Amino acid sequence: MSESYVAAIDQGTTSTRCLVFDHHGRLVALAQQQHTQHFPRPGWVEHDAAEIWRIVQRLLPEALRNGGLDASQIVSLGLTNQRETVVVWDRLTGEPVTPAIVWQDTRTGPLLPRIAAEMDATSIHERTGLPLATYFTGPKLRWLLESDEDLRRRAEAGELLLGTMDTWLLWNLTGGVRGGVHSTDVTNASRTMLMNLQTLQWDPELLAVMRVPRAALPQIRPTLGDHGTTTDPVAGIPVRAVIGDQQASLFGQTAFESGEAKCTFGTGAFLLLNTGTQPVASSHGLVTTVAHQIEGEPTVYALEGSVAIAGALVEWCRESLGLIRSPAEIETLATSVDDNGGCFVVPAFAGLYAPHWESRAQGIVAGLTAYITKGHIARAVLEAVALQTQEVLAAMNSDAGLALRSVAVDGGMTSNNLLMQTVADLLDVPVVRPMMAETVALGAAYAAGLAAGYWSDQQVLRRQWHRAAEWSPAMEPARRAEMLERWSRAIELSVAWGRPRARTTDADLAVPPAGLAAAHGRRVEDG
Numbered sequence: 001m002s003e004s005y006v007a008a009i010d011q012g013t014t015s016t017r018c019l020v021f022d023h024h025g026r027l028v029a030l031a032q033q034q035h036t037q038h039f040p041r042p043g044w045v046e047h048d049a050a051e052i053w054r055i056v057q058r059l060l061p062e063a064l065r066n067g068g069l070d071a072s073q074i075v076s077l078g079l080t081n082q083r084e085t086v087v088v089w090d091r092l093t094g095e096p097v098t099p100a101i102v103w104q105d106t107r108t109g110p111l112l113p114r115i116a117a118e119m120d121a122t123s124i125h126e127r128t129g130l131p132l133a134t135y136f137t138g139p140k141l142r143w144l145l146e147s148d149e150d151l152r153r154r155a156e157a158g159e160l161l162l163g164t165m166d167t168w169l170l171w172n173l174t175g176g177v178r179g180g181v182h183s184t185d186v187t188n189a190s191r192t193m194l195m196n197l198q199t200l201q202w203d204p205e206l207l208a209v210m211r212v213p214r215a216a217l218p219q220i221r222p223t224l225g226d227h228g229t230t231t232d233p234v235a236g237i238p239v240r241a242v243i244g245d246q247q248a249s250l251f252g253q254t255a256f257e258s259g260e261a262k263c264t265f266g267t268g269a270f271l272l273l274n275t276g277t278q279p280v281a282s283s284h285g286l287v288t289t290v291a292h293q294i295e296g297e298p299t300v301y302a303l304e305g306s307v308a309i310a311g312a313l314v315e316w317c318r319e320s321l322g323l324i325r326s327p328a329e330i331e332t333l334a335t336s337v338d339d340n341g342g343c344f345v346v347p348a349f350a351g352l353y354a355p356h357w358e359s360r361a362q363g364i365v366a367g368l369t370a371y372i373t374k375g376h377i378a379r380a381v382l383e384a385v386a387l388q389t390q391e392v393l394a395a396m397n398s399d400a401g402l403a404l405r406s407v408a409v410d411g412g413m414t415s416n417n418l419l420m421q422t423v424a425d426l427l428d429v430p431v432v433r434p435m436m437a438e439t440v441a442l443g444a445a446y447a448a449g450l451a452a453g454y455w456s457d458q459q460v461l462r463r464q465w466h467r468a469a470e471w472s473p474a475m476e477p478a479r480r481a482e483m484l485e486r487w488s489r490a491i492e493l494s495v496a497w498g499r500p501r502a503r504t505t506d507a508d509l510a511v512p513p514a515g516l517a518a519a520h521g522r523r524v525e526d527g
């Protein structure tokens, strides 16, 4: 009998990957492609869901070809995805009817006070575990359905389907207009601000506040379980796991026990702590979220410190400033100087997420003098990633009443040695990276493989985790304290800069006009 494998589709913010793993968790095939980022207005970020589906259609057969594999050898497929991003499509044509509004998009900022007037932020937080912020899906849906009367009418008439990226892809993979499965998993649903964290079902009052018709929403299913079988682009592969990408990397790091944590450094940075079968409410600005749910078993929860901008800042240095030609060059540039020269960069491009949740904060560069060179800016860029991570780690230790003794890391930025050393220095804990860097896809594959009986239990997977690198803290405590103090002042400046002046009128805070096309905006082409 030919050997069997597990596949994963990892649909991320900047790129999509299809990967195939063997029984030892080793990567045997990979195909990857970037998609276009649309920035039609300041603060707006959009994707074309049709483009992303076309990419998946191309990549899945390509990954199989690269591994010399036949679809019949794939016993199970796991789907993992950028979370919160919303897709609205026509039930009959299968075409998206608006651009996908990406998690980083801040257009709903002016809408938040109106939402809070209908259900106060504390109540929303208690029900969903989420702070009222532009990050989450519910406000994005309300914005979309309010901005276009015809869209609202069609959603209410049952002509449209709504979902996050997992739902869109699963529906297409399993048949699309010819009976595709319209469901999501509980990890993705926990990011929508529409799901009640106690019942793990759509919350009728939240649906009313966000103006979302229940009939247009997907069914919520366990993470590990039966999500249907593929018909396109290859037929007959059982989909046995759907999981948000940050929860997937927690799974891929085999952080199955309460008290185990990981931090992924990709477009953003996401520190997740497994808190076991009870949700822990945060009083320090973290998100309470579902880590995973295995059909028939108690749900596992996590505390999350979400940082919106990490690798995205490096991309901005490359794409918008031309400071570097490749992401790796930021390290070369940063090591050309000994320190930041007094310069701090706060990358509040999407406001500030955890632990501040200041949707209106704006990015700043502080401490400029004639002494500052490109090298100092590059260093401040990497330090900004580490300093934001330090803030969420401190919040996590306070919330969970523990002191994390080390942090497992993964994601594209972990190839940057200087960054990883700076993270260890500023967090003051050792940082460890596993051999398998693609932990998001690995986690989805592990979940799909466990659900299909390809692996017998989580202990088997734990034994497949091998350390590849470790960075130990080496910064003088006084230097560290000074960095943290100056960073907190830079954060204050960033928040103050984004606050409206006293004379701001209601008109300044109105919902922006309809018009979703990326007509005059900036596009970053794929490739």
Ligand SMILES: Nc1ncnc2c1ncn2[C@@H]1O[C@H](COP(=O)(O)OP(=O)(O)O)[C@@H](O)[C@H]1O
Pocket: 012, 013, 014, 015, 265, 266, 267, 268, 310, 311, 312, 313, 314, 315, 327, 328, 329, 330, 331, 411, 412, 413, 414, 415, 416
């Ligand atoms: N050597 C590096 N130094 C700094 N940043 C890097 C490096 N390599 C990749 N990155 C950044 O990491 C991000 C890609 O990581 P990845 O985990 O693939 O992200 P995502 O899954 O969010 O698309 C990009 O923003 C890129 O700029």
Ligand SMILES: O=P(O)(O)OC[C@H](O)CO
Pocket: 011, 012, 013, 014, 081, 082, 083, 084, 103, 244, 245, 246, 266, 267, 268
């Ligand atoms: O796709 P990534 O890796 O940038 O992750 C994005 C997160 O899921 C947003 O919540």
